[in-house]
Amino acid sequence: MSSLTVTGVTKSFPSTGRGHAATRAVDDVTLHVPHGSFTTVLGPSGCGKTTLLRLIAGFLVPDSGSIAFGDTVVAGDGVRPMPPQTRRVGYVPQEGALFPHLDVAANIAFGLGREARESRGDDRVAEMLDLVELPADFRDRRPDELSGGQQQRVALARSLAPQPAVVLLDEPFSSLDAGLRGTTARAVRRALQASNTTGVLVTHDQNEALSLADEVAVMRAGRLVQSAPPSQVYLSPSDPQVAEFVGRAVVLPGTANAAHATCALGQVVLTEPTEGEVALMIRPEQVYVDLVHAEGVRGTVEEVSYYGHDCAVQVRLDDGTSVLSRMSGVLHPVAGDTVHLRVTGLVRAYRPAGSP
Numbered sequence: 549m550s551s552l553t554v555t556g557v558t559k560s561f562p563s564t565g566r567g568h569a570a571t572r573a574v575d576d577v578t579l580h581v582p583h584g585s586f587t588t589v590l591g592p593s594g595c596g597k598t599t600l601l602r603l604i605a606g607f608l609v610p611d612s613g614s615i616a617f618g619d620t621v622v623a624g625d626g627v628r629p630m631p632p633q634t635r636r637v638g639y640v641p642q643e644g645a646l647f648p649h650l651d652v653a654a655n656i657a658f659g660l661g662r663e664a665r666e667s668r669g670d671d672r673v674a675e676m677l678d679l680v681e682l683p684a685d686f687r688d689r690r691p692d693e694l695s696g697g698q699q700q701r702v703a704l705a706r707s708l709a710p711q712p713a714v715v716l717l718d719e720p721f722s723s724l725d726a727g728l729r730g731t732t733a734r735a736v737r738r739a740l741q742a743s744n745t746t747g748v749l750v751t752h753d754q755n756e757a758l759s760l761a762d763e764v765a766v767m768r769a770g771r772l773v774q775s776a777p778p779s780q781v782y783l784s785p786s787d788p789q790v791a792e793f794v795g796r797a798v799v800l801p802g803t804a805n806a807a808h809a810t811c812a813l814g815q816v817v818l819t820e821p822t823e824g825e826v827a828l829m830i831r832p833e834q835v836y837v838d839l840v841h842a843e844g845v846r847g848t849v850e851e852v853s854y855y856g857h858d859c860a861v862q863v864r865l866d867d868g869t870s871v872l873s874r875m876s877g878v879l880h881p882v883a884g885d886t887v888h889l890r891v892t893g894l895v896r897a898y899r900p901a902g903s904p
């Protein structure tokens with residue numbers, strides 16, 4: 549087990565001819581995942597997430613930059629790239645990772661090597677089933693006798709059995725339905741934590757990325773645009789595009805004056821002082837809807853989407869600005885109500901591109 553360090557890694561795929569330019573799939577990416585921690589790589593389709601994972605696994609070789617597990621450089625820096633089988637990585641793909649003709653025990657023991665398999669294969673299988681929270685008697689089942697979520701847990705058990713330095717998960721829950729996805733993801737996270745294994749999970753699902761990670765690495769067009777703990781990525785995204793990618797955002801023009809700014813929602817307190825014209829990023833749950841008191845900026849409720857645990861309330865302010873609020877579903881307004889809005893918590897301000 550060890551940390552993972554990716555330094556300035558770039559990977560392009562050659563042009564396929566017919567006028568297509570080469571694709572720079574991963575562009576100067578630097579990322580550090582400390583030993584035993586879990587990073588999720590989040591980004592839209594085609595931004596380079598899988599390519600980054602394949603570079604770390606050793607299925608691809610970087611054009612430039614280096615990759616190290618702990619102090620051992622496995623690619624780049626003039627070192628001959630270490631092949632995947634000697635890197636001690638566990639790789640869990642989207643689905644179909646298990647050998648259909650082998651039972652669960654044989655699948656889990658597959659990567660152990662003959663000697664380890666013969667001496668303590670049974671113990672290790674039992675340990676791994678326990679780690680991924682599956683019953684011990686599942687060892688004799690074949691993959692087609694398991695649900696999709698159970699298959700993914702066995703795939704994780706198989707990748708963890710040889711005690712890899714790093715486990716790489718490539719959208720391993722994407723084929724599961726919403727409920728199973730959540731429970732399987734949490735079980736996988738607990739198993740990695742219990743075995744103190746360094747992990748990287750690739751996903752385009754914001755909720756998955758935020759809820760599972762110690763750190764979220766956001767990618768866009770091959771570049772890593774922010775890498776930070778989930779709450780920082782959500783509340784202080786590096787730019788408005790990241791803000792809108794990791795959740796719903798109300799982006800309003802405003803004027804900053806040191807620690808405060810004024811905008812259509814009144815005066816707000818900034819995460820960092822600045823001056824002049826800014827774009828303010830406010831999360832919908834920061835917009836407090838007062839149903840009782842006439843305190844704040846007045847508006848009229850246009851639409852309410854009720855989700856049970858909470859609801860989304862679209863409000864048209866008297867000056868014409870449209871603002872989204874997310875509030876508890878217990879007591880909420882209805883369309884046509886007059887309400888007053890206030891902003892709670894700190895607000896992130898962005899200066900226009902090119903301003904000093």
Ligand SMILES: Nc1ncnc2c1ncn2[C@@H]1O[C@H](COP(=O)(O)OP(=O)(O)OP(=O)(O)O)[C@@H](O)[C@H]1O
Binds near residue numbers: 561571572594598752
């Ligand atoms: N072997 C390849 N040859 C040529 N281009 C490739 C190859 N693999 C990936 N690409 C291109 O590199 C870019 C990044 O692809 P990648 O699969 O890493 O994206 P991704 O973020 O994982 O997308 P998704 O979420 O859809 O899986 C894309 O433009 C893709 O078309």
